[in-house]
Amino acid sequence: MRSVGIKVLNSRLSEYVRLAAGGETILVTDRDRVVAEMGPPRATRSPLVADAFLADLVRTGVLTPPLVQATAPPPSQPVAPLTEILRDLDGVRGDR
Template sequence: MRSVGIKTLNSKLSEYVRLAEAGETVLVTDRDRVVAEIRPPRASRSPVLADAMLADAVRKGWLTPALSPGSEPPRGGPPVATLAELLRELDDLRSDR
């Protein structure tokens, strides 16, 4: 494991990224205090950026993956309100303008 100050990292970033790519963790310091880590991606991480970002979004619950072909759609609960009720509420909200 290596450490590097922010100033040096700024001027030699590609060198430290190559170290991380080779499997080494680099600690980034600011005034002798560790503020970040540059490390190799997890083995489960996709090498394609778009795939990796989508996988993170699914893990964090921001996205729900599409259903597999042939699977059933999720079952919903009872409607919260009827269309007529929603439209009436929308009209009430717009009348204040």
């Protein structure tokens, strides 16, 4: 575990991010007081940022997941055959 002041972290951020990605925990300090912690993502964390935001919203209670898993809607049937639709469209465009 390492600790780093905000000013040093700001100037060498990529180095500390690489350390955190490698598994090390970094304590961020401001005037010798720990104000944040940087570390590798938890094993259960999705690599996608959108999934992380959604999971955080669910954890804080802002978002409630659906009670029933959604199913795909049934496939729709065409209203008319394509040839009929194209014929009607040509008829409408014939005046232009």
